[in-house]
Structures are given as structure tokens and as C-alpha cells.
Amino acid sequence: MVFITKPVINQIFKKIKKYNSIIIARHVSPDPDAIASQLALRDSIAETFPEKKVLAVGVGVAKFKSYGVLDKQDYSNIKDALLITLDVPNMSRVDGIENLNYKEIVNIDHHPKEDIKAVVEWNDVTCSSTCQMVAELIMDTRLVLNKKVAANLFLGMVSDSDRFLLKNTTAHTFEVAARLIRESELDFPVLYDKLYIRPFSEIKFQAYIINNLTIIDNAFAYIKINDDILKEYNVDAATVTNMINNFNFIDDFVVWCFVVNDVKNNQIKVSIRSRGPIVNVIANKYNGGGHKLASGCRPKTDEEVNKLLEELKNAAVEYISTEKVSE
Numbered sequence: 001m002v003f004i005t006k007p008v009i010n011q012i013f014k015k016i017k018k019y020n021s022i023i024i025a026r027h028v029s030p031d032p033d034a035i036a037s038q039l040a041l042r043d044s045i046a047e048t049f050p051e052k053k054v055l056a057v058g059v060g061v062a063k064f065k066s067y068g069v070l071d072k073q074d075y076s077n078i079k080d081a082l083l084i085t086l087d088v089p090n091m092s093r094v095d096g097i098e099n100l101n102y103k104e105i106v107n108i109d110h111h112p113k114e115d116i117k118a119v120v121e122w123n124d125v126t127c128s129s130t131c132q133m134v135a136e137l138i139m140d141t142r143l144v145l146n147k148k149v150a151a152n153l154f155l156g157m158v159s160d161s162d163r164f165l166l167k168n169t170t171a172h173t174f175e176v177a178a179r180l181i182r183e184s185e186l187d188f189p190v191l192y193d194k195l196y197i198r199p200f201s202e203i204k205f206q207a208y209i210i211n212n213l214t215i216i217d218n219a220f221a222y223i224k225i226n227d228d229i230l231k232e233y234n235v236d237a238a239t240v241t242n243m244i245n246n247f248n249f250i251d252d253f254v255v256w257c258f259v260v261n262d263v264k265n266n267q268i269k270v271s272i273r274s275r276g277p278i279v280n281v282i283a284n285k286y287n288g289g290g291h292k293l294a295s296g297c298r299p300k301t302d303e304e305v306n307k308l309l310e311e312l313k314n315a316a317v318e319y320i321s322t323e324k325v326s327e
């Protein structure tokens with residue numbers, strides 16, 4: 001197998017080589033792909049170029065601690081940094097760069113392109129994860145691939161493709177994964193615990209969702225979770241949104257949506273998944289975005305939530321009816 005280095009990978013590597021200070025950021029409310037790509041790239045650059053200052057910024061998440069530690073130091077005195085944004089297409093969702101003086105941006109992302117203006121833009125919606133892209137960047141250049149870096153990248157790839165199950169998984173995804181395992185001699189089966197071990201209370205909470213999901217017209221399913229329920233099951237708002245992929249492959253609906261009232265952060269969080277209808281265009285209208293079949297948003301009011309649910313239901317019902325016609 002011959003792997004052809006993409007020109008954009010060389011351009012990114014040149015920027016990394018050129019700058020003495022590099023700040024690596026990703027989206028707010030990070031998922032494993034965001035946090036793992038960020039830490040893997042930081043650790044790889046730091047090991048390849050020990051003289052450089054490389055910081056991974058943003059708010060940490062306790063349950064992702066084992067992936068590595070974010071840099072908490074003040075960077076307001078750093079001038080002329082290179083900012084590398086990962087797994088995020090819009091500037092407003094980049095976490096932790098409020099006081100940063102950066103000179104140029106390199107963006108590496110697999111979401112549909114939005115407003116980030118990068119001097120080098122590697123945006124590829126055909127990639128299943130940002131970790132897949134960072135893995136290629138590292139393996140196709142002289143950036144160091146150690147076991148810790150490889151483990152993080154593998155976890156991000158597995159997580160964002162839902163164990164190579166989602167439609168964004170391609171032959172290339174498997175090629176990068178195989179290469180990553182081979183080149184780092186990664187013992188990957190032991191890593192799955194990190195992603196999938198969970199307390200029994202979460203399974204009980206999943207049963208609550210199963211028993212309380214509203215299904216409309218064999219097309220659309222949704223549930224609204226309030227703070228009392230979160231407390232009763234001892235789970236947080238992120239647990240709800242992380243659970244949404246477990247409801248794939250259910251014959252009774254093509255679009256499903258979890259709404260959670262996150263009192264702690266004073267916001268309404270919505271996760272949406274689809275087996276057909278394009279949902280990110282709807283999520284975009286309610287302070288959100290994401291992928292065609294996997295999106296999220298943050299409506300401001302209950303009224304907005306209800307409008308969103310109505311739009312999603314209509315999209316689902318319409319999809320089902322056209323599918324029936326074409327059968």
C-alpha cells in the first residue's frame with residue numbers, strides 16, 4: 001500500500017516548523033475526538049520540537065482526564081503564536097483563546113466549513129474524525145508518533161465513527177487505523193475500557209429514556225430531560241447527549257432528538273441523529289450545527305425547542321413518505 005502525502009499536510013507541517021509558540025484549541029464541550037486530537041497533536045509536536053512552546057487550551061472535562069492534561073498557564077504574554085484549531089469550523093465555538101495573540105490559523109476539521117479563516121485550511125467532510133486527519137498528519141511527516149499519541153488518536157477515531165459503524169466510516173478510515181496500530185504497535189483492545197466502561201446508574205438512566213421516548217408517526221422520536229431526572233439518576237447533561245448514538249438502528253424512527261435542560265450551565269442542550277433526513281440545516285437555525293446526520297444545537301427558550309421539534313418531525317415524516325413512494 002502506497003500512501004500519498006497530501007500537499008496540505010506538507011503546508012501544515014511547514015507552519016508547525018516555522019512557529020516557536022503554538023496554541024492548539026478545539027470546540028467547547030469537547031468530545032473524545034476533540035480532546036484526543038488536541039492532546040495527541042500537542043504531545044507529538046512537543047516531542048518532535050522540544051524547544052517550542054506548545055499549549056493545549058480550553059476547559060478540561062473530568063471524565064477525559066486519562067487522555068492527558070490540558071495546559072492551564074497564562075498565554076497572554078505570548079506574541080505571534082500559531083493557532084491550530086481542531087474539530088471545529090466556527091470561531092465562536094473555539095474554546096480558550098480569549099486573550100490569545102495569534103498571527104495565523106491552521107484549521108483541521110471534518111465538519112462542514114464555516115467562518116474560521118485559516119492560512120492553511122484542511123477541511124475534509126469525508127473523514128470520520130479529526131483524529132483520523134491528525135493521525136495522517138503525524139504519520140506522513142516527521143512528527144513523532146509514540147504510544148500515548150497513537151492511543152489518543154485511535155480512541156478519537158473509534159469514538160467519532162461509533163466503532164466504525166457510522167456512515168462516515170470509509171476504507172480510508174480503516175487504512176489510517178491499521179497504519180496507526182502497526183506503526184505504533186498499539187495494544188488497542190485494552191483501550192476500549194476508556195470509552196465504554198460506565199456506572200450502572202447510566203444504564204438505568206438509558207432505561208428511563210427507552211421507557212419515556214415519544215415516537216411520532218413512525219418517523220420521529222424525542223425526549224425532554226429536566227434537572228430532576230438528572231439528579232434522580234445521578235447523571236449529568238453530557239451523559240444524555242453522549243447516549244444518543246445508542247439509539248441508532250431502531251426501525252420505528254429515522255430522526256431522534258434528546259433535549260436536556262442543563263441547569264448547571266444555564267443552557268438547553270439538544271442532540272440530534274438521523275438515518276436519512278439532513279438535520280444540520282435545521283440545527284443551524286437554533287444556535288447549532290454539526291454533520292448532516294449528527295448534529296446538535298442550543299435553543300434559547302422552550303418555545304424554540306418546540307419549534308425545533310416540529311421542524312425535525314416534519315423532516316422525518318416527509319422523508320418516510322418519499323421513501324415509501326420510491327419503494
Ligand SMILES: [Mn+2]
Pocket residue numbers: 033034087110129130160
Ligand atoms: Mn469530530
